Amino acid sequence: MDIGTIQSVDIDEQMRTAYLDYAMSVIVARALPDARDGLKPVHRRILYAMHDMGIRANSAYKKSARIVGEVLGKYHPHGDMAVYDAMARMAQDFSMRYPLVDGQGNFGSIDGDAPAAMRYTEARLNAFSEELLADIDMDTVDFIDNFDGTLKEPVVLPSRLPNLLLNGSSGIAVGMATNIPPHNLTELASAINYLIDHYDTIEDVTVEDLMNFVPGPDFPTGGIIVGREGIIQAYGSGRSRLTVRGMARIEEVKGGRYNIIITEIPYQINKAGLIERIAELVRDGKIDQISDLRDESDRRGMSIVIELKRGAQPRKVLNQLYKFTPLQSTFSVQMLALVDNEPRLLPLKRALHLFIEHRQVVIERRSRFELDKARARAHILEGLLIALSNLDAVIQTIRQSPDAETARARLVERFKLTELQAQAILDMQLRRLAALERQKIDEEYQEVRNRISYLEDLLASPQKILALIKDEMQKLSEKYGDPRRTRIAADAREDFSEEDLVADEPVLITLTARGYIKRVDATAYRSQNRGGRGVSGQEVREEDEVSLLLAARTLHTLLFFSDRGKVYSLKAHQIPEANRSDRGIPAINVLNLEGNERITAAVAVPDFERASFCTMATSQGRIKRVALSEFASVRPSGLIAITLEEGDRLGWARLTSGNDHVLLVTANGQALRFEENQVRVMGRQAAGVTGISLENGDRVASMEIVEPGGNLLVVTEKGYGKQTPLEEYPLRNRAGGGVMTINQKALKEIGQVASARVVQPADDIALISANGQTVRLKVSQIPVTGRASRGVRLMGVGDGDSVASIARLPTEQ
The missing domain is CATH 3.30.1360.40 (Gyrase A; domain 2)
Incomplete structure (x- = not known):
């Protein structure tokens, strides 16, 4: 009995060959997307099957089971759940940046819930996915036999959109894996158009050039990407690791x-x-x-x-x-895709370039297809025009012919026509002989000729094809583009920095004598008319009172100065936000204060490079100037800022440039203006020098920096206030007694000076009383008068209460 031929096989070589064949089958036919349309075979087959079934974005939904059956029976001979899971993922807006399937029913959730059974859900193509299938019936891509050779399926989709980067992809093959993050359409379209504009010098385009348009991935679930280094590495090499936070x-x-x-x-x-x-x-x-x-x-x-x-x-x-x-995790970028059926690691520029090349091929093939059809139609129309020009002779020839075959042959011979033209004449309806119909044929022929000229010109000019790609991308970006969802904290580190989550907003910081601090949105206090009682600004205990009100922005650095001459540093957003009427929290929760240490002054620093010095003043008239850089890095336990004499208190700190004028105002209504440079720059341990000479019983109530075009706003403890032009305060030497700044004879009636601020006409101010009442006023409502006037009532202050502090709210707040 013939049992066949026995062949000796090297088992090592056989295993190597068989495994390699298996590995390549998994890589090409299952796990990795094509770089041109960004789809794996299963996704491509699902979209094509739905297109073939006529399930469009504007048509009725079809049962998912029916779609899965169509895909299994015609193109994808694998398990039904593999197909359904792939289709369900294309419908999940938390998985796909731009979903390709429009699902109806339960298609799973971000909680990990599985989709409902395919017999319960329905689906149809999304409008976005129709752009991937556009022009597929115009010989734009190659088709191959399906698994049993009875049908044809596309090797790749025409894909007007760079889907590989738009929706990303993930998959595990044999010995390799891909993990491509999704991106924003508007940004990718801009980058593609930039590459097209520089196509002749595309080798000179750098990653930094492209990142001006594509700053990073854009995940459907939003979040924050920490730092740019990982993004730069991913776009430069195709491989990296990104840190993503919620x-x-x-x-x-x-x-x-x-x-x-x-x-x-x-x-x-x-x-x-x-x-x-x-x-x-x-x-x-x-x-x-x-x-x-x-x-x-x-x-x-x-x-x-x-x-x-x-x-x-x-x-x-x-x-x-x-x-x-x-809540903080890593995303490993591995931009691996198939290029000519071989896995390739793709940097950003290469991925975009491949898409442009794909679109060039598609447009060339589409144009040739259209050109062939246009030429064929022009050929027919030329025959019809010949017939219309010789209408009587044509009719006579047809009438004298015994049958259609003879008529066709005589038309070809007599009028020099082709078989196609002659058949078109025989098929022409009698109504086409009317004058209006003849005109339509003429117009159609001209349109077809123009189209032929356009297509011939397009095919002869690669630059015009690139311009057409650019125009398509611009229109698609306008149609489907949307804002970025994922924020990129470019300067952040992988270890958490809360600034990455903080919006830059105006706030008011209040501090009480007993050390309660809070941050309130500046918009919580609406502007009121002068003389009002204000609104409840803070819950203050009977034995406590508000001592400081400071305007800042959430990203500003706050320097807090204590009664022991120390300085502490804190970001404004690190102070817990509170409602307008809340008491706040003990400052010791956010500052490492020692026992019984109290904050007496504060200043907001937008940027340590914008100002040169920090100028401080004490209640007993001492003044000191320190380089601001000394406070750029304050340790948590604080730094010595000034040495205070016994009984003195550091009350004010302002940022100065080195060429400013300082204005000191006392409680009894004296004001002294002098040049900042009269105070030499000192070390942190110094005690300062005399700023203003005080009479017995007097004390400093405020220190301000003169601004061009500004006025000095003086407010008394009983709520009286007025503005005086800064020009009325003469420039004097440091350590003098100053000039009058308020009607000192009326101090018993209006109260001593509580505070003074330099303001501009467009500013708002916020006044807060010791009991926590707050009023916000427009500076323009406050009268401008001379130095010796008493002012008008700005705020109604109740018995046992007094104005504690003023905050200036510049125009931008």
């Missing part, structure tokens, strides 16, 4: 407690898993300041509410969440 904000609730609200989480992070991880950390005691945790997410957006215990420091808890939970 977005959170801190809100104050009743009772002085705080909530952390998480509104965005990193891409591909399971929300339910994140909540479970936080709960686990609380149970294990690793995070001990959380009292409650709940998920309040709904159709309006994500909202994970973390309630903190009384006295908890919200920033510290947020740091712990970033450190111990997936």
Whole structure:
């Protein structure tokens, strides 16, 4: 019995060959996307099957089971769940930056819930995916046999959009994997157009050039990408690691407690898993300041509410969440895709260049297809025009012919026509012989000739093809483009910096004599008419009173000066935000103050490079100037800023340029103006020099820096105030007694000077009383008078109350 031929095989070589074949099959046919349309075979087959079924974005939904069956039966002989899972993912707006499938029903959730069974859900193509399939019936791409050779399927889609980068891709092949992050369409379109504009010198285009348009990935779930180094490396080499954080904000609730609200989480992070991880950390005691945790997410957006215990420091808890939970995670970029059926690692420029080359091929093939059809139509129209020009002879020839075949042959012979033209004449309806119909044929022929000329010119000019790609990208960007969702904290470090989450907004910082501090949105106090009682600005205990009111922005650095001559540094946003009427929290919670140490002065520093000096003044008239750079890095325990004499108190600090004029105002209504440079620059340990000579019982009430075009606003303890032009204050030498700045005979009636500020006409001011009443006024409402006037009532102050401080709110606030 013939049992066949026995062949000796080297098992080592056989295994190597078989495994290599298997590996390449997985790489090419399953795991890696094509660099041209950004799709794996299963996704491409799903979209093409839906297109073939006529399921468009404007048509009715079809059962998912029907679509899956179509894909399995015609193109993809694998498991039905593999196809359904792939289709479901293309419908998830938390997985795809621009979903390709419009799903109806339960297609899963960011909590990790699986989609409903395919018999329950429905789907159709998204308008976005129709752009990937556009012109597929115009010989723009190659087709190959399906698995059983009965049908044809596209090798790649025409893809008007750079889907590889738009929606990204992930997959694990044999010995390699891909993980491409999604991007923003508007940004990619701008980068593609930039490459087209510099196509002749494309080799000179750098990663930095492209990053002017594409600053980084844009995840569908938003979040924050920390730093630019990882992005630069990814775009330059195709491989990198990005640190991504969720977005959170801190809100104050009743009772002085705080909530952390998480509104965005990193891409591909399971929300339910994140909540479970936080709960686990609380149970294990690793995070001990959380009292409650709940998920309040709904159709309006994500909202994970973390309630903190009384006295908890919200920033510290947020740091712990970033450190111990997936709220901060990494995204490994591996931009691997198939180029000519071979896996290639693609930098950003190469990926965009491949898309441009793909579109060039598609437009060339589409144009040739259109040109062939246009030429064929022009050929027919030329025959019809010949027939219309010789209408009687043509009719006679046809009538005298015994059958259609003979008529066609006689027309070809007599009028020098082709077989196609003759057949078109025979097929022409009698109504086309009317004059109006003849005109339509003439017009159609001219249109077709113009189209032929345009297509021939387009095919002969690569630059015009590139211009057409650019025009298409611009229109698609306008049609589908949307704002970036993912924020990039370019200068942030991977270890958490809360500034990355803070909006730059105007705020008011208040501090009481007993050391309670808070931050309030500056817009919480609306402008009022002068003389009003104001609104409740702070809950103040009977034994406490407001001592300081400071205007700043959330990203400003605040320098706090204490009664012991020390300086402390803190970002404004690190002070917990509170409602207008809340008392705040003890300053010792945010500043490392020693026992019984009190803050007596503060200054907001927008930028340590914008000012040169910090000028300080004490209540006993001493003044000191220190280089601002001395306070650029203040350690948590504070630094010595000034040596104070016994009984003296540091009360004011201002930023100066070195060429400013200083104005000291006393409680009894004296004011002295002198040049800043009369005070030499001193070290931090120095005690300063005499700024103004005080009479017995007098004290300094304010120190200001003169501004061109400004006025000096003086406000008394009983709420009286007025403006005086700065020109009325003569320039004198330091250590003098100054000149009168208010009607000193009326001090018993109006009260001593509480504070003075240099203001501009367009500013607002905020006045706060010792009992916490606050009023906001427009400076333009306050009369401008001479130095010796008493002023008018600006704020109604009750019995036992007095004006404590003034904050200037510049125009931009």
